[in-house]
Amino acid sequence: MYSGDVNQDGTIDASDLALIDNDASNFIGGYVVTDLTGDDFVDGTDFAIADNNAANFVSAITP
Numbered sequence: 001m002y003s004g005d006v007n008q009d010g011t012i013d014a015s016d017l018a019l020i021d022n023d024a025s026n027f028i029g030g031y032v033v034t035d036l037t038g039d040d041f042v043d044g045t046d047f048a049i050a051d052n053n054a055a056n057f058v059s060a061i062t063p
Helices: 014-025 044-055
Strands: none
Touching: 014 044
């Protein structure tokens, strides 16, 4: 799993970014899947990680 694929559908895309953005807007903290940095707080840094991977079209290739 690449960093940013929070819904685990194999692709980092707008649906993942929306989940991270919603949690960041609601100041969600703790051990949550959208906290990509592991600092117990969902913020712009987590969004930036997912956005960079989405911009590079990161996806999983499975049989």
